Amino acid sequence: MAPTTDETTTQVIGSRLTAIAEEIGSTLLRAAYSPNIKQRADRSSAIFDASGNVIAEAQHSPMSLGSMRTTVMYLIDNPPTDGIHPGDMLLANDPYTGGGQHLPDFNVLAPVFWDQKIVAYVVNIGHHSDVGGMVAGSESGACKDIFQEGLRLPLVKLVAAGEVREDIVHIIQLNSRIPDERLGDVRAQIAANAVGVRGMEELCQRYGPEVIAASMTDLLAYGERRIRAAVAKIPDGVYEACDHLDGTGELVPIRLQLTVDGELLRFDFTGTHPQLANSRNVPLSATAAVVYAVVRNIVDPNLPANSGYYRAISVNAPEGSLLNPRPPGATGERALSGGVLGDVIATALSAAIPERGMACSGPHAQIIPSGINPRTGRVFVDYETFAGSYGARPYRDGMDAVRIHGSGGMNLPVESVEMNYPLLVERYELIQDSGGAGTYRGGMSVRRDYRILAPGVVVSVCGERQRVAARGLAGGADGKLGQFIAVSKGGSRQRKLKATDTDVPLDPGDVLRVESPAGGGYGPPKDRERSRVEQDLREERISAAVANRIFGVSRRRKAAPGPRQTSPR
Numbered sequence: 001m002a003p004t005t006d007e008t009t010t011q012v013i014g015s016r017l018t019a020i021a022e023e024i025g026s027t028l029l030r031a032a033y034s035p036n037i038k039q040r041a042d043r044s045s046a047i048f049d050a051s052g053n054v055i056a057e058a059q060h061s062p063m064s065l066g067s068m069r070t071t072v073m074y075l076i077d078n079p080p081t082d083g084i085h086p087g088d089m090l091l092a093n094d095p096y097t098g099g100g101q102h103l104p105d106f107n108v109l110a111p112v113f114w115d116q117k118i119v120a121y122v123v124n125i126g127h128h129s130d131v132g133g134m135v136a137g138s139e140s141g142a143c144k145d146i147f148q149e150g151l152r153l154p155l156v157k158l159v160a161a162g163e164v165r166e167d168i169v170h171i172i173q174l175n176s177r178i179p180d181e182r183l184g185d186v187r188a189q190i191a192a193n194a195v196g197v198r199g200m201e202e203l204c205q206r207y208g209p210e211v212i213a214a215s216m217t218d219l220l221a222y223g224e225r226r227i228r229a230a231v232a233k234i235p236d237g238v239y240e241a242c243d244h245l246d247g248t249g250e251l252v253p254i255r256l257q258l259t260v261d262g263e264l265l266r267f268d269f270t271g272t273h274p275q276l277a278n279s280r281n282v283p284l285s286a287t288a289a290v291v292y293a294v295v296r297n298i299v300d301p302n303l304p305a306n307s308g309y310y311r312a313i314s315v316n317a318p319e320g321s322l323l324n325p326r327p328p329g330a331t332g333e334r335a336l337s338g339g340v341l342g343d344v345i346a347t348a349l350s351a352a353i354p355e356r357g358m359a360c361s362g363p364h365a366q367i368i369p370s371g372i373n374p375r376t377g378r379v380f381v382d383y384e385t386f387a388g389s390y391g392a393r394p395y396r397d398g399m400d401a402v403r404i405h406g407s408g409g410m411n412l413p414v415e416s417v418e419m420n421y422p423l424l425v426e427r428y429e430l431i432q433d434s435g436g437a438g439t440y441r442g443g444m445s446v447r448r449d450y451r452i453l454a455p456g457v458v459v460s461v462c463g464e465r466q467r468v469a470a471r472g473l474a475g476g477a478d479g480k481l482g483q484f485i486a487v488s489k490g491g492s493r494q495r496k497l498k499a500t501d502t503d504v505p506l507d508p509g510d511v512l513r514v515e516s517p518a519g520g521g522y523g524p525p526k527d528r529e530r531s532r533v534e535q536d537l538r539e540e541r542i543s544a545a546v547a548n549r550i551f552g553v554s555r556r557r558k559a560a561p562g563p564r565q566t567s568p569r
């Protein structure tokens with residue numbers, strides 16, 4: 001007879017599972033060697049049940065969830081010929097063989113055994129700053145297929161019965177321009193999973209694997225009940241949306257037909273552009289992960305982070321399309337496409353649920369400076385992304401300077417940049433007047449200026465929303481476009497870079513300016529409360545000219561000081 005659990009036990013176990021997932025991510029953050037993981041926090045972690053269902057996901061990067069799911073399911077369907085044993089950990093990064101979404105993301109998976117039976121899996125992802133390929137950083141719009149993007153690893157044993165396979169580690173190091181970082185980060189991922197395995201074993205020791213399995217089943221069922229109840233309140237119908245990638249020269253449409261049918265949501269991306277001969281393609285696992293993330297954000301932000309709510313959602317993207325490429329399609333910059341994809345999903349959901357709608361958002365901007373660091377005499381690769389911003393909603397301004405939809409990671413702290421690389425950050429700020437005007441203002445974008453301090457530095461850039469702005473909603477204005485600008489030493493020459501420019505040479509003293517795109521506004525600007533406009537003015541979010549021209553609010557001048565008063569003795 002299968003064990004049953006009460007609600008209290010299920011909630012306690014569910015909270016502990018989430019805590020273990022968070023602990024895996026925290027351990028990886030603290031143990032990592034590279035600034036990309038340690039300071040940018042470009043990592044994810046999750047717990048899966050023995051059947052490959054997501055049970056608990058740490059709040060890091062939702063897009064990576066699809067990658068982890070694919071790796072677990074691939075292992076279940078294709079176990080190693082020598083079997084899976086306690087103490088094993090497996091590694092994969094290839095989107096076509098064994099899980100992954102793009103090659104810099106290393107998926108490290110550890111089965112959890114109890115009484116010689118797998119009861120769960122713990123998984124973490126770390127984004128590695130360079131895994132080889134034709135361009136430093138292993139991401140570039142110049143890559144025409146995945147072979148040019150770096151080292152491809154099918155699902156292989158990284159740790160066998162508790163012993164690290166140094167041959168696999170050496171292969172990884174030999175294919176990276178910065179091998180010490182690869183060694184440190186791989187070992188950090190191993191350590192993080194060890195913490196997760198120990199946490200799961202302690203949970204089994206306390207409650208028993210049968211009770212934990214029953215609680216996992218209950219948690220999934222709760223997620224399904226909750227999403228179905230929320231979807232049932234949405235008017236049935238077909239809602240369409242379309243937006244465009246603009247970062248590769250041509251305008252590339254992403255089309256969606258969303259069908260709301262009772263308790264079900266069907267996302268059909270038929271009509272989306274065929275896969276591209278560059279790195280903006282999005283593997284199907286990433287497409288699904290963005291759908292799940294945006295649904296959770298708009299339909300019910302309190303949905304549990306498990307596979308239960310996926311059961312009310314179907315995703316169809318034609319094979320060979322931008323959102324479901326065939327090998328050997330390059331996928332390195334799939335997160336940038338995912339930002340626009342998220343807007344398409346949000347636009348369709350906004351039509352279905354206007355009271356929870358969201359204007360379009362500004363995705364992140366990416367740079368990868370590289371060269372020789374004169375302080376060390378060794379190669380450096382500075383992989384950085386800069387937050388865009390969210391679009392406004394019917395009840396609040398968009399969030400400033402934040403990664404959007406399924407994307408995650410932070411801006412690299414200035415101190416880390418200047419300590420690790422021959423770069424000087426001269427300017428770092430929110431861009432005034434960038435958020436789309438509206439009753440509620442779109443989120444503001446970020447500007448950061450880099451002074452180059454070494455000879456021989458080159459930079460590769462990637463961006464979206466540099467020609468097609470984040471659209472406002474319900475009368476709100478569009479957000480500001482993003483851009484990359486190279487400024488010569490002394491400022492006599494400025495050159496706007498294309499969003500796919502690769503290995504652009506920069507001389508000592510040159511400045512690279514990065515401006516991420518901003519979010520769209522919601523509602524007519526004339527309906528914005530005067531107190532909000534005045535607050536924006538005080539905080540210098542908008543200029544006096546914009547306040548006057550768009551909102552009809554003039555800056556109040558301070559009264560001239562009167563004669564000085566003295567008190568009688």
